[in-house]
Amino acid sequence: MIYSDKVLEHFKHPHNQGSIKNADAIGEVGNPVCGDVMKIYLKIKDNIIKDIKFETLGCAAAIAVSSALTDIVKGKTLDEAIKITKDDIVEDLGGLPASKIHCSMLGVEALQAAIKNYKDNQNKLK
Amino acid sequence: MKTIYFDHSATTPVEPRVLKEMLPYFSKKFGNASSLYSLGKEGALAVEKARQRVANFLNCETSEIVFTSGGTESNNLVLKGLVKALSPLRKKIHIITSSIEHDAILEPCADLEKEGVSITYLPVKPNGIVDIEIFKKAIRPETVLVSIMYANNEVGVIEPIQEIGELLKKQKNKIYFHTDATQAVNALDCDVQKLGVDFLSISGHKIYGPKGVGALFVKKGSSLKGIQLGGHQENNLRSGTLNVPGIVGLGKAIELAGRERLKNNSKIFKLRNKLIAGILKEIPDVILNTDIDNALPSHAHFSFLGAEGEAILFELDFRGIEVSTGSACASGSLEPSHVLLAMGLSPETAHGAIRFSLGKGNTAEDIQKTLKVLPLIISKLRAMNPLYKN
Numbered sequence: 001m002i003y004s005d006k007v008l009e010h011f012k013h014p015h016n017q018g019s020i021k022n023a024d025a026i027g028e029v030g031n032p033v034c035g036d037v038m039k040i041y042l043k044i045k046d047n048i049i050k051d052i053k054f055e056t057l058g059c060a061a062a063i064a065v066s067s068a069l070t071d072i073v074k075g076k077t078l079d080e081a082i083k084i085t086k087d088d089i090v091e092d093l094g095g096l097p098a099s100k101i102h103c104s105m106l107g108v109e110a111l112q113a114a115i116k117n118y119k120d121n122q123n124k125l126k
Numbered sequence: 127m128k129t130i131y132f133d134h135s136a137t138t139p140v141e142p143r144v145l146k147e148m149l150p151y152f153s154k155k156f157g158n159a160s161s162l163y164s165l166g167k168e169g170a171l172a173v174e175k176a177r178q179r180v181a182n183f184l185n186c187e188t189s190e191i192v193f194t195s196g197g198t199e200s201n202n203l204v205l206k207g208l209v210k211a212l213s214p215l216r217k218k219i220h221i222i223t224s225s226i227e228h229d230a231i232l233e234p235c236a237d238l239e240k241e242g243v244s245i246t247y248l249p250v251k252p253n254g255i256v257d258i259e260i261f262k263k264a265i266r267p268e269t270v271l272v273s274i275m276y277a278n279n280e281v282g283v284i285e286p287i288q289e290i291g292e293l294l295k296k297q298k299n300k301i302y303f304h305t306d307a308t309q310a311v312n313a314l315d316c317d318v319q320k321l322g323v324d325f326l327s328i329s330g331h332k333i334y335g336p337k338g339v340g341a342l343f344v345k346k347g348s349s350l351k352g353i354q355l356g357g358h359q360e361n362n363l364r365s366g367t368l369n370v371p372g373i374v375g376l377g378k379a380i381e382l383a384g385r386e387r388l389k390n391n392s393k394i395f396k397l398r399n400k401l402i403a404g405i406l407k408e409i410p411d412v413i414l415n416t417d418i419d420n421a422l423p424s425h426a427h428f429s430f431l432g433a434e435g436e437a438i439l440f441e442l443d444f445r446g447i448e449v450s451t452g453s454a455c456a457s458g459s460l461e462p463s464h465v466l467l468a469m470g471l472s473p474e475t476a477h478g479a480i481r482f483s484l485g486k487g488n489t490a491e492d493i494q495k496t497l498k499v500l501p502l503i504i505s506k507l508r509a510m511n512p513l514y515k516n
Contacts, residue, residue, distance in 0.1 A: 055512035
């Protein structure tokens with residue numbers, strides 16, 4: 001199993017790692033029994049993702065996926081963000097070993113959970 | 127950047143003294159040890175010298191040594207070769223092994239189960255040692271083989287081989303006894319008479335010898351059939367042209383391992399203990415999974431709670447420090463190490479597993495540098511973990 005340079009670079013120096021205090025939405029997926037937990041924080045204005053941060057417990061691939069995902073998503077509208085697939089992340093990372101593809105799915109699920117959280121909150125306000 | 131190698135349980139560098147003895151047998155003395163002319167005889171004599179060295183180390187006869195391609199093949203040969211020899215004679219075959227064996231035992235066992243052999247996988251105590259009382263109860267009239275590793279590759283715990291050997295000698299029916307000693311040769315006495323074993327597996331590359339060579343001790347008179355057929359080498363137990371340079375290397379490596387064992391053990395033991403003391407002092411929320419009173423001197427296995435093993439491995443690698451992990455993420459199977467789970471670790475704890483296995487080339491500076499960077503790495507990863515609160 002060999003990681004691409006881009007995966008290792010993201011892992012070494014993750015982008016947008018941390019939390020957002022007054023986040024408009026939070027999505028958390030995975031569980032520690034499986035070894036992977038990913039939490040995404042979003043700051044949203046006019047349906048555009050203005051800021052995004054992540055916290056992840058997991059392997060190098062899980063952390064690299066989190067980091068790459070935040071880069072891809074930042075500045076996108078919610079409609080654009082919800083369409084992002086695991087393949088988009090894998091491609092952006094220059095590929096992932098076969099046994100690590102599930103890590104990219106975790107990233108997609110965390111983002112979708114955060115967007116759902118935002119929409120649920122909006123509906124409650126209505 | 128100088129690499130600090132802490133993965134001697136995975137493999138070791140070939141000793142210069144070993145390499146020197148091997149080199150002539152690649153090009154100059156390249157003969158097939160089965161050929162009758164001088165060049166062949168030269169190879170055959172070199173093989174017999176190596177066989178003598180292995181026999182000296184194990185305290186057995188040269189005729190009881192079968193050269194193989196390594197530990198995996200030796201283990202496969204015992205399990206499958208014994209079943210092959212006994213199955214025409216017996217309706218029921220039962221084998222006892224442990225739940226913390228290497229896959230080179232567990233996978234052939236799983237294969238034999240499909241052929242109708244019944245296998246008992248003994249549980250272990252929290253430190254990884256087989257419970258003798260449970261073992262005694264597992265013995266059945268149809269038990270033909272017990273296979274228990276001498277020392278565990280992950281946590282380094284040493285199993286009570288001699289005690290099991292004595293118990294088996296008292297049984298009415300003949301029960302063969304095998305030990306996978308792959309991890310034990312560097313550090314422990316492997317006298318087969320004392321251990322009371324019928325079969326014992328060793329590997330060249332774990333003892334500063336070459337990869338691709340190993341041996342199996344087969345006690346005289348044992349039922350065993352070859353599983354690889356061809357040119358009848360090794361008393362028909364292992365066909366295939368002999369790997370002369372590899373066998374020469376194994377012979378020299380095992381001779382050195384025996385001669386220098388005490389010196390190496392004492393050096394490695396001190397360094398390992400320094401590493402353990404430092405890690406437990408500098409880093410909170412760490413569990414030491416190696417029972418150091420019952421383990422090889424080389425092993426220090428930890429769980430770093432709230433950090434994932436593979437991530438720790440790569441962070442260390444960036445700083446030139448090479449270790450291994452039993453975390454699921456590194457194995458590709460999504461299941462954490464079966465050894466750690468058998469010892470009763472929770473999956474969460476097993477995910478943060480890191481194994482340090484020290485060797486004779488390690489120094490006090492290696493330990494110091496590791497103790498300097500590891501706390502920072504663990505803090506960095508824990509800071510990323512949404513669930514870890516300090």
